[in-house]
Amino acid sequence: MNILLGPLAADLVLVIGMGSVLVTDLILPPGDKRLLGWGALYTLLAALLATFAMELTGPAIFGAYVGDPVALMFKRVFLAAGVLAALGSLTQLAERFERRQGEYWVLLLSSVLGMSLLAGARDLVLLVVCFELMGVPLYVLAAWARDDRLAIEGALKLFLLGAVSSVTLLFGISLLTGICGSTMISEVALYSREHTNPALLLGAALTLGGMGFKLGVFPFHMWVPDTYQGSTTPFVAFLSVAPKAAAIAALVRLLIAGGNALLVGVVPMLITLAAATLVMGNLLALHQTQVKRLLAYSGVGHMGLLLMALATGTELGLSMLLFYLVAYLFTNAGAFLVVHAVTGDEGDDLALFEGLYARSGWLAMAMLLFLLSLAGIPFVVGFWAKLYIFLAAWAGGLQWLVLLGALLSVLALYYYLRVVISMFMRPPPTPIEPIVPDWGTNTAIALCLLFVVGMGLVPGPFVEAASNAAQGFDGAIVAMPRSTAP
Amino acid sequence: MIAGDLRVFLTVSAVMFCIGVYGILSRRNAIGVLLCLELMANAVNLNLVAFARFSTGTMGQVFTLFAIALTVAEVVVGMALVILLQRTHRDIRLDVAEEMRG
Numbered sequence: 001m002n003i004l005l006g007p008l009a010a011d012l013v014l015v016i017g018m019g020s021v022l023v024t025d026l027i028l029p030p031g032d033k034r035l036l037g038w039g040a041l042y043t044l045l046a047a048l049l050a051t052f053a054m055e056l057t058g059p060a061i062f063g064a065y066v067g068d069p070v071a072l073m074f075k076r077v078f079l080a081a082g083v084l085a086a087l088g089s090l091t092q093l094a095e096r097f098e099r100r101q102g103e104y105w106v107l108l109l110s111s112v113l114g115m116s117l118l119a120g121a122r123d124l125v126l127l128v129v130c131f132e133l134m135g136v137p138l139y140v141l142a143a144w145a146r147d148d149r150l151a152i153e154g155a156l157k158l159f160l161l162g163a164v165s166s167v168t169l170l171f172g173i174s175l176l177t178g179i180c181g182s183t184m185i186s187e188v189a190l191y192s193r194e195h196t197n198p199a200l201l202l203g204a205a206l207t208l209g210g211m212g213f214k215l216g217v218f219p220f221h222m223w224v225p226d227t228y229q230g231s232t233t234p235f236v237a238f239l240s241v242a243p244k245a246a247a248i249a250a251l252v253r254l255l256i257a258g259g260n261a262l263l264v265g266v267v268p269m270l271i272t273l274a275a276a277t278l279v280m281g282n283l284l285a286l287h288q289t290q291v292k293r294l295l296a297y298s299g300v301g302h303m304g305l306l307l308m309a310l311a312t313g314t315e316l317g318l319s320m321l322l323f324y325l326v327a328y329l330f331t332n333a334g335a336f337l338v339v340h341a342v343t344g345d346e347g348d349d350l351a352l353f354e355g356l357y358a359r360s361g362w363l364a365m366a367m368l369l370f371l372l373s374l375a376g377i378p379f380v381v382g383f384w385a386k387l388y389i390f391l392a393a394w395a396g397g398l399q400w401l402v403l404l405g406a407l408l409s410v411l412a413l414y415y416y417l418r419v420v421i422s423m424f425m426r427p428p429p430t431p432i433e434p435i436v437p438d439w440g441t442n443t444a445i446a447l448c449l450l451f452v453v454g455m456g457l458v459p460g461p462f463v464e465a466a467s468n469a470a471q472g473f474d475g476a477i478v479a480m481p482r483s484t485a486p
Numbered sequence: 487m488i489a490g491d492l493r494v495f496l497t498v499s500a501v502m503f504c505i506g507v508y509g510i511l512s513r514r515n516a517i518g519v520l521l522c523l524e525l526m527a528n529a530v531n532l533n534l535v536a537f538a539r540f541s542t543g544t545m546g547q548v549f550t551l552f553a554i555a556l557t558v559a560e561v562v563v564g565m566a567l568v569i570l571l572q573r574t575h576r577d578i579r580l581d582v583a584e585e586m587r588g
Contacts, residue, residue: 125548125549125552128552128553128556129552129556132556132559132560135560136559136560136563139563139564139567140563140566143567143570146570146573146574147574148574149574149575149585150585150586152567152570152571152574152575152583153583153584153585153586154586155567155570156516156567156568156571156580156583157583159563159564159567160510160519160564163523163560163561163564164507164510164523164526166556166560167506167523167526167527167530167557168526170527170530170553170556171503171526171529171530171533174530174533174534174537174549174553175533177534177537177542177545177546177549178533178534178536178537178541178542178546179537179541181541181542182542182545183545183549199496225586226586229586230586
C-alpha cells in the first residue's frame with residue numbers, strides 16, 4: 001500500500017473528499033446544502049497542506065506516476081486555483097444554484113484530481129485518462145447557469161473544441177505508442193531519439209495540437225472569450241488558470257522528459273505557435289469592450305509566453321515556466337474574482353467598472369494591482385515573471401521572440417490601462433452604490449493580492465523553489481541542438 | 487519501420503480521421519457533429535487495434551478499451567449539452583449559438 005500509493009496521498013485526500021461530498025449531498029435536505037461547499041473547501045485545503053507537510057516523492061502505480069518536485073509544484077498550483085475558485089463560488093452557489101451545489105463541488109474536485117494526477121503522469125494511458133478526468137467536468141461546469149443562452153453557447157463551444165482536441169491528442173498518442181511499442185514516455189523518448197520516422201513527428205505534432213486547444217493558443221483560441229463570457233465568473237477564475245497549467249504540465253512531461261527527444265521535432269511548430277499567440281492575443285484584446293473578453297484575450301497572449309519558455313527546452317526555461325505559472329495563477333484568478341465581485345451576474349461590460357474607485361476603493365486598488373501585474377509593471381509579480389521568461393528565452397536562443405514579446409507588452413499596456421482609466425477617472429453612475437463583496441470572494445481576492453504583492457517585493461524564495469523543482473525533474477534535460485530553431 | 491499490412495490499416499484510419507475533421511467543420515447540426523466526433527474516435531481505436539495486432543500486443547488492446555470508455559464519457563456530456571441547447575434556443579443547429587463574437 002505504501003509503496004504503491006504513498007506519493008498519491010494528496011490525491012487520495014481529494015478522492016475521499018469527493019466521495020464524502022457526493023454521499024452527503026444525498027443525505028442533506030434541500031435548503032441545507034451549504035455544508036457541501038465547506039466540505040469541498042476543506043478537502044482542497046487539506047490536500048494543499050499535504051503537499052507541503054508530507055513526503056510525496058517517488059514513483060507510484062507501477063511507475064505510471066511519479067511524484068517529482070515539478071509534479072508537486074504543479075499540484076500546488078492546481079489546488080490553490082481550486083481553493084480560490086471554491087472561496088469565490090461559495091456564496092454565489094448558495095444563493096443562485098441552491099439545489100445543485102453538491103454536483104458542482106464533486107465536479108470541481110474531480111477536475112482538480114485529474115489535473116493533480118496529470119502533473120506526474122509518466123505513462124501515456126494515465127496521461128490520457130487524467131486529461132479527460134480534468135476536461136469532462138469542465139464542460140458541465142461551464143454550462144452551470146443552464147437557463148442562460150450565453151452560458152450554453154459558451155459551454156458548447158468549449159465542449160466541441162475540447163472534444164476535438166482530446167480525440168486529436170488520442171490520435172497523436174496512438175501513433176506514438178504504436179510506433180514506439182510502449183506507453184511509457186521515457187521509452188517513447190528513447191525510441192524517438194534513436195529513430196527518425198515521419199509518423200513519430202506527426203504523432204508529436206498532433207499531440208501538441210490537441211494540447212494547444214486546451215491551452216487556448218492561437219489558432220485554437222476561439223472558445224476562450226466566448227466560454228469566459230458565458231460561464232459563471234468564479235468558475236472562469238479556475239478555468240483560466242488550472243486547465244492551462246495542466247496542459248503545460250502534460251507538455252513538459254511529454255516533450256522535455258527523456259532529454260527533449262520529442263521536443264526537437266516540434267520546436268519550429270512551438271515557436272510559430274508562440275509568436276502567433278503573442279501577436280493575436282494582444283491585438284484582439286485591443287478593441288474589447290467587455291472585461292471578461294479582454295482578460296480572455298490577454299490570457300491568450302500570456303499562453304504565448306509560456307510556450308516560449310517551453311520551446312527553450314532548458315532547465316532555466318522550465319524553472320521560469322513554473323515561476324510564471326504561480327504568478328499567473330494569483331494574478332489572473334484575482335482579476336477574475338474582482339470582476340465577479342463588481343459585476344455579480346449582470347454581464348461584464350466595461351461600463352460597469354466606471355467610477356469603481358468611488359464605489360469600492362478596495363476592489364479598485366486590487367484590480368489595479370492585478371492589471372499592473374498582468375501588464376508586467378515593476379514591483380508586482382507579473383514583472384518578474386515576464387522578465388525571467390524573457391531571460392530564459394534569450395539564453396535559449398530565441399532572441400527575436402523576446403523582442404516581439406517585449407514590444408507586445410508595451411501594446412498590452414494600452415488595453416489594461418483602459419480598464420484602469422474607467423475605474424479611476426470616469427464618474428460613477430449616480431446615485432453611488434457601494435459594492436460589498438461576499439466574504440469568500442473578499443478572502444480570495446485578499447489572498448491573491450497578498451501573493452501578487454509579496455512575490456513582487458520578494459521574488460527570491462519563489463524563484464529558488466522553482467529552480468530547485470526544475471533541478472529535481474524526473475527525466476534528464478540535455479541541451480538541444482540549436483540548429484532546429486529557425 | 488512500418489510493416490506493409492499495418493500501413494493499410496493506418497491509411498484507412500487516417501482517412502477516417504480526416505473525414506471526421508471535415509464533417510465537424512462542415513456539419514451544422516449538433517448531432518451530426520457528434521457523429522463525426524465518433525468517427526474520429528473510431529479512427530483512433532482502429533489505429534490502436536492495428537498496432538496491437540502488429541507491435542504493441544495486449545497493451546494496445548487495453549489502451550483501446552480505455553479510449554472507448556473516455557470517448558463515451560465525453561459524448562454523453564455532449565449530448566446533455568445538445569439537449570440544453572434545444573431548451574434554451576429551441577433548435578439544435580449550431581448556427582443559432584453564434585451570439586458572441588469578436
